[in-house]
Amino acid sequence: MTQQPQLDNRAHVAPELSEERLASVWFNLSSEQRRRSQRTRRGMFVAAGALAAAAAALLVVWRVMPAAPDQWAGTVLRTAKTPMQVALADGSTIKAQPATELQLLSGSKTQVRFALRRGKAAFEVARDKKRDFIVEAGDVRVRVVGTRFSVARAAAGNGVEVVVARGIVEVRDGQGKTLRLSAGQRWSRGVNLALASPAKQPPSPPVPPAPPRVEPPDDGTRGGDAESKPPQRRRSRSRGAPSAAKLFEQATALRRAAKHHAAERAYRRFLARYGGDARAPLVAFELGRLRMDQLGDARGAVRALRRVLRSKRAVLREDALARLVLLYGRLGDKRACGRSKARYVRLYPHGRYAAHLADRCR
Amino acid sequence: MADADLVAQAREGAGWAHEALYRRHASLVFGLAHRLLGGREHEVDDVAQEAFLQAFEKLDKLRDAQSFAKWVGSIAVRCAQRRLRRERLRRRLGLGPAESIDTERLIAPTTPPDVAAELRRLYAAVGAMPVQVRTALILRRVEGMSVDEIAEHMSLSRSTVKRRVARGEAQLAKLIGGAP
Structure with a gap:
């Protein structure tokens, strides 16, 4: 007797779709999408790094607003309970602490402007003398050429703190006063900030690189790679x-x-x-x-x-x-x-x- | 939110709508690629990625926004076929190893033994089939698609699909020496 093949065997031959796998493909996909659109839209700021493989697990929401002056203006980075690191196309990185909202206001070859709506974000900015990297927190404006620094904003009121780990940044407050901060200096406004950095300690690097770890393999394989x-x-x-x-x-x-x-x-x-x-x-x-x-x-x-x-x-x-x-x-x-x-x-x-x-x- | 609304948002350039469409239809696209390619993870990921990329790039050409799933599925089938053809060419040129499908990993351990044996035989045979025949047969016997659905996914006529499936079945029977 002829055996009738059983149709719809999808459940028996199904891929294991972990969140990590989906996020990893989305990461590559969105990078590629941007890369392709970059080819056709010259001079546009591209937040190329987008999310790391963990993005979805970190409860992150990216929104790209339509009809913006450039493709990515309006992009909002939101974190919930977990910090998130984003790499930009030029090698700069942004690490957003939990409960942070950061919006890209504009981006061009000569200027990149972010607005910190709430929370705290650390920036490691790739050096580019032709481009200003600006972060606004309320009426405070931080301008930088190439350095590592963090900006934090109080949950309520107008409290802002800027900590510089490397390089020089220029801070302009709401009254138009401008001052330059160099490595190790901090500037703050509003003492009742519920911010992560202790006030009197020298600032720790906001985006600390993972410490070198060398662990001998315990499986008998040689770790020469x-x-x-x-x-x-x-x-x-x-x-x-x-x-x-x-x-x-x-x-x-x-x-x-x-x-x-x-x-x-x-x-x-x-x-x-x-x-x-x-x-x-x-x-x-x-x-x-x-x-x-x-x-x-x-x-x-x-x-x-x-x-x-x-x-x-x-x-x-x-x-x-x-x-x-x-x-x-x-x-x-x-x-x-x-x-x-x-x-x-x-x-x-x-x-x-x-x-x-x-x-x-x- | 319906697919049509997401497609409309995505056409306006909303990145979140792209991601929502991706997440909503990921299991469909990854599943198709997984079954057509025989479960090789890297290739499956690449095909799924390419399918979504092409879909997003050509969103303006999608007439019925609500049928995004069917549309991206047919793109995934085309991408998988292209991948299989390219691999086959590479192998013919001596640039790649012979195709081997690890059915142990491909077929879920919870599959009933008779179904698992059937699927093992199928996947052992498809490697030797022409790409179109292989695709049609897998869409029929694993995806459980109707002839009309296969025709739509492969952009072929009904009669061509019937011929491809029949040829696949015959080849399968010949290769495993079983009843057609």
Whole structure:
């Protein structure tokens, strides 16, 4: 008797769509969208970095208002309970603290202007003498050329605090008085601010790079790769090396063009140069996936994914841990496989991969 | 908010509407790409990304804004086919490894054994089929689409779809030595 094939088997062949995966693709998609629109709209400010892989998990809402003077004017960055870091196309980064609302008022080759509506945001601005980077907090205006600083606004009233970690900024208050602040100085108005920085302490860098972490692998693999080395800060950028955003884009483009080895090298370069960047865990994860799925390099994949586990960010951790279980199984390392599986079950008892991992490591 | 409203907002340039459309239809597009490509995550992600990118770029050409899902689905099918053809060409030129579908990972562990065996046989056979035949067969036997739906997704006539599906079924039967 002829067996009638069962139709609609979608549920049996369904992708595992984690929030991290969706966010990662959205991140690439929106970057690509902007890149393509940038090609056709010259001279436009592009907030290219957009959200990191964790964006959705961070309860962030981006809005791009229509009919704005330029494409991204009006874009609002809102954070809820978790801080968020955004990388701009020129290499500048913005770290918004929880409960912050920051709006891009205008952007051009000569001026970028943000308005801090509430909360606190730290800026690390790439040096560009031809462009003013301005942050407004109420009637206070902070102008900068290339530096690292933070601006905070009180929840109510007109309290504002500016802290400079590096470089020089110019602050103009509501009465039109202007003063220059250099590294280590702070300026504030309104004493009853519920702000994060203690008043009398020297300001800590608002966007601290992730501290270098070198942990010897405990799985018997050698940690000789770039992703196992301590992250170096942006030392090489001054020597003409591509920015973190550029390098990330390059690596993604190579991966998409199925140039797996070249993509792998680009991801490794990223981790070696920008290990403290917000995208580093995502890059390590992509590197692990690439090695595991395309290059058949299980040990290399283990090293990359272990780096994801070491990062402070919880995003991607579940996916990385599940993949580690599969990798150790593939390598025949039952102990490490069992350890990783036990850790997965402990951390994610009802996780997305729990069923898939149930019969592993035996 | 209906798809039509989101499409209208997205046409005005509202980024949040793009993201809302992406999130609403991600499982559909990722699912299609996943099943057509045989579950390779990177390729699936790339195809899904490309499908949404093309959809957003050509939003003005969408006549019925409410049918965004069907539209982006057919774009995803085209992107997946293009990807499969390109890979096949690369393999012919000796630039890529032979296609192997890891059915162990592809098919959910909760699938009933008879259905799992059927799907394993199908995915073991599709690698040797022409891309259009493979696509039509997967849309029929895994997606559960009707001939009309397949025709719409693949931009083919009904009769062509029927021929492709029949050819796929015959090839499948021949390859696995089972009943057609």
